[in-house]
Amino acid sequence: MKETFRMCFVLTVIGAACAALMAFVNAQTKEPIERNAGGQKLDAVSAVMPPSDNDVAADTLVLNDGTRDVKFHRGTKNGVPVGAAFAVVAPDGYSGDIEILVGVDTAGAVTGLTVLKHLETPGLGSKIETPEFRDQYLGKSVRDPETWSVAKDGGVFKQITGATISSRAVTNAVAAGLAFFEAHKAEVLGGAPATAPSGGGGK
Amino acid sequence: MEERLPDAGPKAPGTKEKTEEPIARFLVSSSPHVHEGIRIRSVMGLVIVALLPASVFSIYLFGLPALFTILVSVASAAGFEWLWQKVVRRPGTAGDLSAVLTGLLLALNLPAGSPWWLILVGNLFAIVVAKQLYGGIGYNIFNPALVGRVVLLVAFPVHMTSRWISPSAWGMDAVTTATPLGRAREALLATGSVDAALTRNEAIDLLIGNRAGSLGEVSVILLLIGGIFLLAKRVITWHAPVAFIGSVWAMAGIFHLANPARFADPSFHVLTGGLFLGAFFMATDYVTTPLAPAGKIVFGIGCGVVTVVIRLFGSYPEGVSFGILLMNAFTPLIDRAFKPAVFGARRAKTA
């Protein structure tokens, strides 16, 4: 009986002391962690979009493009739309779907692009994640260049050596996404369509 | 001869040895391997001879780059074997030609015109990592040449999958092109259907080897001739190759019947890629595949199934080497399930 009591007592003391230590550290680190976490949540979306000051994670609009729902995140600054971000899916990658997050400004030019998910061959198709490949889409919009295709098919985008299929799939998916955005620009940017017409926000 | 039962044979029931410790055997055999090198050499020699038609033809097709690849690969394989035995001071088995065969097989698994360093890294892994670190010939679990190939495929995918030279004798105006399997995948993704329904001419092209690919996989006919030669010489048995090729054909056939637009017809799968090379020359390796006939059949079917699954659904176009390596890992289990006849017993009966 005495031994049992002692064991309970020791564990309780240790547990309480540990809890106190953790509570203290938690209180100390709470604020910076929240700051980091907040940044992380919006990382992907806000990284591809022009700088905005609204809650881009919450300000969304879902449209159906005929085969699937596209979720647009809208970015505004001082209440004026500055751009949007949306995910496109390339069904024709080398292996499985490729999910790409595309950011655009109000003129429809690409401001950022990041690969969310893919199953391409490591070292070949997986290079669609590299900045060298992604950055060539920056500033491009649905009518500039004229034809959205990789160099091998006569276009302006350089395909990855050994991974033409992946490069082609990304290019086509981004082009389709931009066209869809263009067609629904007013709806997506919403609220303040007056600032939307070409030349409004872009280059 | 019959008296000297192999040390691995069953212990006489009366002996009071600790059967608990199979390990003890390995302690004993861990350093000098005394085996009859001359016999191993003659087997290896026959396999090399069987590979010669396909090798010579690849040189005819791809020109000097192919010759370069074969020479560098064979020389470096033999070199690494010799060097390793020098370093660990183990009596030489370099003379048994098994390293030469590994080098040749690896060369036949590479694209013509591979850079020298690629060939060297491949052979380093084949000979040192896959073979010698496991204890040398007889103890390696995985086919050394295939380990070399897969290491290169994973480490240098660009060099291994996108620099195929299309056949144009002596490599003067060689252009890079896709292999038939690569083209089929590309057509499927671009148009939604495999453009690989074999016409008679294409089938003949595949048979005689008028296509892009690694050195040894291009000519199905010459590989088949080599395989039949080995069968006739009784170096290999029919079980593993037939089960392997048959299961690829059957499985590809099932998928093709289910959806002809998405999956190419089975003959295409049988004639392309490294299937014949793998089935006759690697799925029949003595050391890394099961000993008993039933085990060989299980092994072959396993190889075939994995190959087709990777070709149709994987992120690599070709699955033969992965299929064989995966089944290599299962070989000890298969051997346990299908006990091979004790060697010596058969001979004793006939004597």
Added chain:
Amino acid sequence: MGAGREFAKGLWSENPIFRVVLGLCPTLAVTTSAQNGVGMGIAATFVLLCSNVIISVLRSFIPRKIRIPAYIVIIATFVTVVDLVMNAYFNPLHKALGIFIPLIVVNCIIMGRAEAFASKNGVLYSLLDGLGMGIGFTISLVAIASIRELLGNGTIFGAAVMGSSYVPFMLLILPPGAFILLGTMLGAMNRVEIALARRAGRAPSIRKEHDCASCAIFAGWSNAADKIKALEEAGR
């Protein structure tokens, strides 16, 4: 004499990764870059140091029957502290190491030192033991990670050092490369130990289960002799 030895044994003779072969999960998983290796090493060292000291202080206070839950609570607390602090102030590194920070809780090295050393020794020795083990772990991690990063990516601590014509040996960055490299390094370390022991005229301190004769692969591979026999049979 004792103090220096307790510290130094973690560096070589009882190195947690290469000699005792513990903590392999983080060793294989996070060593894709030298920076990750340093981060993981420091985090584990901190936990090891704190838990060793506290457990040593409390060693007569904790009844034997409940020592394991008590140790776990103490270790888990320090892991949580490290996790929170890294999340707050070293966020990119925290993200790179991911789940392996919380998993320090179940890292055998820490529990192992608590049970085998700190619960039986004084505070000073336990502190030195934890520090030595932690530094040994860190050095080993950084050694593995540097080789993987250098050959697999052509960089060290993110700085390109191999020149532009170097073709990265990607295998080493991928999981199979971690196993192959670790195995090769373990073998080389045993080799060095054997040579050192021979020179010093003592028996090499290689645990029985770490030499090739005890390897499960070989034990399962009892057909090797049959295979050679079959090969020779065919050559008749």
